[in-house]
Amino acid sequence: MDIQLKRGLLDACVLAAIKNEDSYGYKIIKDMKPYLDLSESTLYTILKRLEASDMLTVRSVEHEGRLRKYYHITQQGQQRIEEFKKDWKEILSIYRFITREDGRHE
Amino acid sequence: MDIQLKRGLLDACVLAAIKNEDSYGYKIIKDMKPYLDLSESTLYTILKRLEASDMLTVRSVEHEGRLRKYYHITQQGQQRIEEFKKDWKEILSIYRFITREDGRHE
DNA sequence: GCGTCATACATCGTATCATGAGGTATTGAT
DNA sequence: ATCAATACCTCATGATACGATGTATGACGC
Numbered sequence: 001m002d003i004q005l006k007r008g009l010l011d012a013c014v015l016a017a018i019k020n021e022d023s024y025g026y027k028i029i030k031d032m033k034p035y036l037d038l039s040e041s042t043l044y045t046i047l048k049r050l051e052a053s054d055m056l057t058v059r060s061v062e063h064e065g066r067l068r069k070y071y072h073i074t075q076q077g078q079q080r081i082e083e084f085k086k087d088w089k090e091i092l093s094i095y096r097f098i099t100r101e102d103g104r105h106e
Numbered sequence: 107m108d109i110q111l112k113r114g115l116l117d118a119c120v121l122a123a124i125k126n127e128d129s130y131g132y133k134i135i136k137d138m139k140p141y142l143d144l145s146e147s148t149l150y151t152i153l154k155r156l157e158a159s160d161m162l163t164v165r166s167v168e169h170e171g172r173l174r175k176y177y178h179i180t181q182q183g184q185q186r187i188e189e190f191k192k193d194w195k196e197i198l199s200i201y202r203f204i205t206r207e208d209g210r211h212e
Numbered sequence: 213g214c215g216t217c218a219t220a221c222a223t224c225g226t227a228t229c230a231t232g233a234g235g236t237a238t239t240g241a242t
Numbered sequence: 243a244t245c246a247a248t249a250c251c252t253c254a255t256g257a258t259a260c261g262a263t264g265t266a267t268g269a270c271g272c
Contacts, residue, residue, distance in 0.1 A: 087111055171267055225261095241244100
């Protein structure tokens, strides 16, 4: 998929991945894989950004000798998803603009 | 609208604006305004990029004392729009992932 | 004649951001 | 012992949207 197109979906997508249940980096990547492939470096960058903007909080947990950082969505994070839903209406309008067949002589 | 979200639509959108009829910068901005607001600096950057990647060709025309540069979509430009349509299916799938209500306890 | 707006193009610096390459460390299977 | 899977992280690079800024013409009001 086109990288630029992907960009706009990433933040909302990561937030959606922890929306219903706290999750951690490695699992988020796996959960998103069927929908959108993203590398670890990309995800951790995004998680840092979302944390810095108070979209989520972090909690470290020891699990079978390995560190896990569980991410929990905040009110603002949920608000971010709502913003995405609003933007979606505009996107649909743009989609129609791009795909319209003008009818004019053809 | 979220800038990142906009990014992915811009190229296809500009190509769509000249798809049915050759057009020039100033007019493209006006035509797109109801759907998507973009500044002149952004558009000209995009047009340069699309020209460099052979998505469109340019033709200068003198019009009432002012210069106009008409842009014409190429086969590759049309192909780019088709790519967008293909990507759209993935986007819909991601959209559903983001907006799904998990059902689980709520 | 002068200011101002619309038309029409352009460049440059800045900030944001995705990603590959590379790194650390543990568990568990071959 | 070796290797894959799990799980985290950093850094340099390249792409790119956009505000600020600049140039120039035509039309309109005063």
